Amino acid sequence: MTAVLDGIKVADFSWFGAGPICAQNLARFGATVVRVESEAHIDGLRGVMPFAMQPCPECNGAGCAKCSNTGKVTKTGYNVSGYFNNYNAGKLDITINMSTERGHEMARKLVAWCDIFITNQTPRIIERWRFTYDELKKINPRIIAAYQPMQGFSGPHRDFFGFGAVLNAITGYNELSGFPHRPPMGLGTNYPDYVINPGHTLVAILAALRHRERTGEGQMIELAQIESVVATLAPAVMDYTSNGRVQSRKGNRLSYAAPHGAFRCRDIEVQGQPTPTLDRWVALGIFTDVQWRALVDAMGSPAWAQDARFATFDGRKQHEDELEARINEWTRDQTAEDVMRLLQSKGIPAGVVQNAKDVLEDEHLRARGYFEYLDHPETGRSAYDGAPFRLPKTPGKLNRAAPLLGQDNEYVCKEILGMTDEEIAEALVEQALY
Amino acid sequence: MATSALADIRVLDLAGEVGWYCTKLLADLGADVIRVEPPGGDPLRDIGPFWHDERARDRSLIYFHYNTSKRSITLDITKPDGKALFERLAATADVVVETFAPGHLDALGLGFDALSKLRPGIILTSITGFGQDGPHAQYAWSDIVGVAMSGMMWLAGDREDPPNRPYGNQGYVCAGIDGAAGTLMALYHRDRTGEGQHVDVSMQEALLINQETAMMTYDMTGRIATRTGARGIIPIDLPGIGIFKANDGHVFAYLGTPGGAPWTTMLDWMNREGKAEDLNEEPNITMVRNLNLAFLTGLVREPDKLGERIAVLSHMYEVFARFCASFSKWYLYEEAQKQRLMIGIVSTPEDLAKNPQLAARNWYQDVEHPNLGATVRYGGPPYRLTETPWALRRPPLPGEHNTDVYIDELGLPQSQIDDLTKSGVI
Numbered sequence: 001m002t003a004v005l006d007g008i009k010v011a012d013f014s015w016f017g018a019g020p021i022c023a024q025n026l027a028r029f030g031a032t033v034v035r036v037e038s039e040a041h042i043d044g045l046r047g048v049m050p051f052a053m054q055p056c057p058e059c060n061g062a063g064c065a066k067c068s069n070t071g072k073v074t075k076t077g078y079n080v081s082g083y084f085n086n087y088n089a090g091k092l093d094i095t096i097n098m099s100t101e102r103g104h105e106m107a108r109k110l111v112a113w114c115d116i117f118i119t120n121q122t123p124r125i126i127e128r129w130r131f132t133y134d135e136l137k138k139i140n141p142r143i144i145a146a147y148q149p150m151q152g153f154s155g156p157h158r159d160f161f162g163f164g165a166v167l168n169a170i171t172g173y174n175e176l177s178g179f180p181h182r183p184p185m186g187l188g189t190n191y192p193d194y195v196i197n198p199g200h201t202l203v204a205i206l207a208a209l210r211h212r213e214r215t216g217e218g219q220m221i222e223l224a225q226i227e228s229v230v231a232t233l234a235p236a237v238m239d240y241t242s243n244g245r246v247q248s249r250k251g252n253r254l255s256y257a258a259p260h261g262a263f264r265c266r267d268i269e270v271q272g273q274p275t276p277t278l279d280r281w282v283a284l285g286i287f288t289d290v291q292w293r294a295l296v297d298a299m300g301s302p303a304w305a306q307d308a309r310f311a312t313f314d315g316r317k318q319h320e321d322e323l324e325a326r327i328n329e330w331t332r333d334q335t336a337e338d339v340m341r342l343l344q345s346k347g348i349p350a351g352v353v354q355n356a357k358d359v360l361e362d363e364h365l366r367a368r369g370y371f372e373y374l375d376h377p378e379t380g381r382s383a384y385d386g387a388p389f390r391l392p393k394t395p396g397k398l399n400r401a402a403p404l405l406g407q408d409n410e411y412v413c414k415e416i417l418g419m420t421d422e423e424i425a426e427a428l429v430e431q432a433l434y
Numbered sequence: 435m436a437t438s439a440l441a442d443i444r445v446l447d448l449a450g451e452v453g454w455y456c457t458k459l460l461a462d463l464g465a466d467v468i469r470v471e472p473p474g475g476d477p478l479r480d481i482g483p484f485w486h487d488e489r490a491r492d493r494s495l496i497y498f499h500y501n502t503s504k505r506s507i508t509l510d511i512t513k514p515d516g517k518a519l520f521e522r523l524a525a526t527a528d529v530v531v532e533t534f535a536p537g538h539l540d541a542l543g544l545g546f547d548a549l550s551k552l553r554p555g556i557i558l559t560s561i562t563g564f565g566q567d568g569p570h571a572q573y574a575w576s577d578i579v580g581v582a583m584s585g586m587m588w589l590a591g592d593r594e595d596p597p598n599r600p601y602g603n604q605g606y607v608c609a610g611i612d613g614a615a616g617t618l619m620a621l622y623h624r625d626r627t628g629e630g631q632h633v634d635v636s637m638q639e640a641l642l643i644n645q646e647t648a649m650m651t652y653d654m655t656g657r658i659a660t661r662t663g664a665r666g667i668i669p670i671d672l673p674g675i676g677i678f679k680a681n682d683g684h685v686f687a688y689l690g691t692p693g694g695a696p697w698t699t700m701l702d703w704m705n706r707e708g709k710a711e712d713l714n715e716e717p718n719i720t721m722v723r724n725l726n727l728a729f730l731t732g733l734v735r736e737p738d739k740l741g742e743r744i745a746v747l748s749h750m751y752e753v754f755a756r757f758c759a760s761f762s763k764w765y766l767y768e769e770a771q772k773q774r775l776m777i778g779i780v781s782t783p784e785d786l787a788k789n790p791q792l793a794a795r796n797w798y799q800d801v802e803h804p805n806l807g808a809t810v811r812y813g814g815p816p817y818r819l820t821e822t823p824w825a826l827r828r829p830p831l832p833g834e835h836n837t838d839v840y841i842d843e844l845g846l847p848q849s850q851i852d853d854l855t856k857s858g859v860i
Contacts (some may be wrong), residue, residue: 004623021643029619044692050651071653082650086643134819158793161693162772166778169686170767173679174780176601178591181575183677184684184780185664186599190648200609204817206618207439207463211822213625215437220822227797227816229707230453230786232607234813237798238495239785240485241811247783250597252578256481260578262587263595272656283582289459344573349563351579353597356645356652356659364570370639371649383569383653385643389616390634394623 003030004394006154008209012036012091013107013131015043016295017164017193018121018225020087022201026116028387028396034110034412035091038403039434046405052379054081078405079378087404089374089384093403094412095434098129102417102432107131109417110407111139115212116205120148120197120225122215126356133220142218146201163408164190176236179251192229199388200228238425252283260285260321262353265336270357281338282331284350292316294346299330349391376401386425409433438464439822443621445529446470446520447504448511451478451577452637453533453561453601454500455610458830459615460529462815462824468839469506472519473858475832485806491832492805498829499813502801506830507839509859516859517542522844528624529617531559536566546632555630557620561613565636575637584641585648592663608644609637651857672730673750674700677698677780679764684780687758687770690726695774697725702756703773711753721746787811799826836860 008031012023019041020035027033037043051074056067063069074080090233096110099104106128111117117136119126126132136145150167151157168174168191174184204221212218230237236247262281269276286292287314296305304326309315316323324434331339336352343350352358360371360383371384379401387396413419413433427433436557443465447457463466467475475491485493510516521544524530532539539558546558546728560566563575573579578599581587591598598771616633624630642649646660664677674689674697689700701722704710713722720742734738758766763779779785779852792798797814814826840846840860854860 002456006599010525019517025615029461048647050647050654050657052654074655082654083647086650110631146572148475151791152795155791155794157768157771159792161774162776162778163688166686166688166776168683168816169677169778170778172783172786173601174686175782178598179595182592183664183679185592185677186590186686187586187598187659189586189644190592191600191604191644192644194646195608195640199608200816202615203459203463203611203618204819206615207822209624209817210622211437211439213622217821219819221817221819223817226789226791227795227814230792230797231813231816232604233602233783233786235483235496235499236500236602236783237786237813240787242485242495242497243483243487245483245783251598254578255483257576262578262582262599263594270658277480278658279593279658281598282548283578283587285578287576287578347574347762349572349574349576351575351583353582353588354585355503355588355649356585359583359642359645359649359651362583363562364568365639365642367568368565369634370642372759383649385649386639387613388635388640388643389619390636391616391620391623391631393629393631394620394635401697416635 002394004391005029007032008032009114010034010115010116010118011110011123013117013119014148015120016045017087017190018197019118021194021198022146022205023118024087024090025198025202025396026205028398029394031116033091034114034408034416035088035093035403036096036107036110037093038095038099038103038404042078044086045087046078046081048081048083049081051075052082052382075378077378082379082382083363085376085379085382087382088402090400091403092408092412093406095406096408097432097434098376100430100432101425102430103434104130106413106417106432108139108421108428111136111143114140114143114417116146117207118146118201118205120366122161123149123153137218140218142212142216143222144205144212144221146205146221146223146226148197148201148223150225152227153222164193165223167192167229172233172236173229176247176249178235178249180249184249192225195388196232197223197225197228198230241279243296253320257285257287258313258320260328261324263324263328263331263339265331265339265398266333273424278355281351281353282334282336282350284343284348285383286316286348286387289313291348294348295343298342298346298348302330372398374398374401377404406433437822438508438825439819441772444468444526445531446523446527448532448534449561450533452563452606452609453531453613454478454616455607456561457504457531458500458502459610459614462826464822464825465529467504468523468835469504469830470511471506471832471860473508473510476509479832485810494782498810501829502812503827504824504830505835505839506832507834509838510859511542511544511767513857513859514859515854517544519840519854519859520544521552523839524616526547526552526843527556528621529557529559531561531613531617535563536560536571550630555592555624555628557617557624557630557633558835559613559620559633559635561609561637562634565639566632569677570672577603580637580641583638584644586641586644587788589645589648589659591659591661593661597661605637609635609640611708612640623809627840646831654674670744671748671751672745673697673725674752677757678758680758680761680766683763683768683782683785685758685763686778686780688776689705691776694776697722699773700754700775703769703775707757709757709760711755711756713750715747718750721750801826801828805831829835833860
């Protein structure tokens with residue numbers, strides 16, 4: 001079976017999350033992706049946890065002071081980060097030091113070779129690398145060049161910097177998410193890095209690729225991360241510009257559902273955790289009177305739920321505090337799974353607030369084969385996030401684990417850049433291949 | 435007139451909330467997206483907030499935002515005459531996007547195989563809570579169920595509170611983005627080979643990668659990451675890291691990150707503003723000079739000095755907090771960034787509306803709404819393409835394009851339209 005993007009070549013000059021994830025999805029569907037890195041400009045994620053584990057060398061896994069009696073210690077080096085690996089599987093990897101002239105020459109050859117160029121480096125670095133769209137177009141007139149600057153290539157904040165968590169704040173996620181009695185703490189992650197920005201970029205690249213296929217014309221894509229994210233929050237801005245209302249965070253409530261939130265269930269014990277007792281929650285939302293009556297039925301039709309105040313949406317909204325407290329009483333001593341299954345059997349949207357263990361053991365995700373398990377020379381077998389969408393006739397698949405730093409230097413130099421053994425040796429000596 | 439990447443593509447949009455961002459993305463890139471609404475208008479038009487807070491089916495702001503650049507027809511596809519009309523439309527379509535429970539379209543006789551016979555090479559994109567197969571395929575879902583079951587919600591919020599749902603139906607947004615990308619990928623394949631397919635998007639799967647490192651952490655180390663609240667994973671207050679009050683709101687600071695200016699730059703600024711208090715004196719000044727991520731990670735290696743150092747750090751935290759509290763969030767954000775100090779404004783919707791960067795780049799789009807006698811300000815492009823630009827057209831009124839589609843394009847006589855209207859099909 002031929003992959004969708006068979007024959008499409010991608011030069012991936014990005015790092016961290018937003019760029020690499022986009023390029024990985026191109027690789028997943030068959031493109032040849034060359035990830036460019038350098039020890040002189042290392043992808044920060046290679047140094048961020050989690051790291052693969054190994055038996056403690058002091059005690060051979062028996063447990064000692066050095067390993068806090070776990071028998072395991074982390075591996076070290078550039079190649080054992082699960083964070084980096086999860087976004088770079090399926091790619092070839094070459095180390096090119098862009099601050100050397102020969103390195104720059106090699107990078108220009110990759111630009112000439114590729115169909116799609118992608119980077120989320122800052123405007124300053126792109127200029128230093130002489131990789132503005134005008135420069136790239138001179139090397140490769142048909143190139144599709146996708147850039148993901150934080151704030152765009154123009155405007156008074158062009159050189160403002162940050163990362164996903166700062167973007168959460170700047171774009172409004174912090175102000176709008178969470179409970180009103182807490183500070184605007186955000187989502188606990190660098191959220192826009194994982195779907196919003198790489199996903200939007202993928203949409204734009206595929207549109208550009210279709211245009212090129214039909215007309216032969218390449219183009220530039222500028223995804224200003226701030227714009228890509230605010231595009232997903234625009235209704236709150238429209239509420240301000242149309243109505244003068246400044247929305248703020250309202251916990252888990254939703255204007256057109258009640259009750260709507262996460263309800264406390266019976267705690268669980270999980271061995272091997274710093275705190276073995278974990279809190280447990282079920283999320284649910286009631287959008288219609290039919291769903292409400294089904295919920296009342298599921299709860300065993302208690303007297304309080306027959307109260308006329310709860311019979312209509314407006315009534316439930318008005319008495320939402322009390323409603324939530326009552327439902328919490330009902331869920332508190334049940335397992336989250338039992339509540340989910342019961343509510344689902346009555347057609348009510350409900351789900352366990354799952355943690356990472358739940359997700360990896362989720363029977364549904366297993367049946368669908370979502371996670372891909374790949375063998376890696378340093379981490380061993382580990383889990384990778386799977387395809388974001390299923391194409392049954394042309395399925396996406398990661399054809400190898402994440403590359404080691406510079407794993408494909410020789411292959412890329414010879415087969416793609418057409419370098420001789422002498423040139424490769426010179427590039428090594430000059431620390432251009434570094 | 436600029437060209438469009440998708441001008442030749444017709445999309446029939448049967449989608450509910452989980453799918454309307456997908457079709458918006460395709461429509462804003464130039465596809466002819468025809469939204470098929472039930473007669474009387476889509477009940478999703480009842481979701482507020484509304485323009486001028488006037489509750490009516492032609493003024494839901496959230497509906498506006500997610501349905502730009504589309505056309506609208508009304509049609510009841512569950513009635514035989516409605517189904518027949520849909521089949522005629524499907525024969526002209528490249529893509530159908532739907533969000534019904536798996537099997538629903540098959541039961542109507544409008545599943546992928548049936549559509550493929552009407553239009554060889556057609557792409558059916560199905561966006562649902564859990565995908566087309568598997569033990570949970572028939573589970574009921576809404577946004578909060580997706581963010582819960584994906585592990586994303588577990589990571590947000592304070593340990594004392596329930597896990598936090600992210601604002602703005604992010605489950606629907608992420609599934610919509612992946613739906614659009616999947617549709618375009620399938621379209622690329624169809625363009626090359628003529629072969630269509632049934633694209634399957636699960637909201638749960640679309641959201642899983644948002645767990646950041648939690649999945650890999652459990653897989654590699656057996657540790658379950660949990661939500662850690664405002665402080666993050668760091669158990670002590672660190673100066674210049676976290677959420678701080680300004681005199682009119684909040685900022686988010688992360689001083690000392692690689693690529694940014696060091697704490698000494700922060701101290702210079704505090705000195706210029708006359709608000710450094712005693713940070714120029716020992717032991718504070720030594721801490722200011724040493725404060726970077728390497729130093730912080732090394733704190734635990736010298737446990738005998740830990741107490742003393744934490745006292746200094748806590749004091750610096752307080753001085754930094756007082757500094758922030760005496761300025762506006764916009765001043766802190768813009769002044770800090772000019773000095774490469776990583777401080778971000780915690781924007782309210784009002785701040786976003788007034789953001790000078792978005793203004794300078796003409797990001798917001800004003801769109802005429804003749805029926806309102808007004809222009810409405812919309813969010814702008816998530817991406818800018820030089821040759822096939824994103825472009826916004828006004829969202830449709832319910833059934834606004836019935837005449838265009840049924841009479842002008844399909845060639846139905848007016849009398850038939852009248853009959854179908856009377857029988858509640860249109």
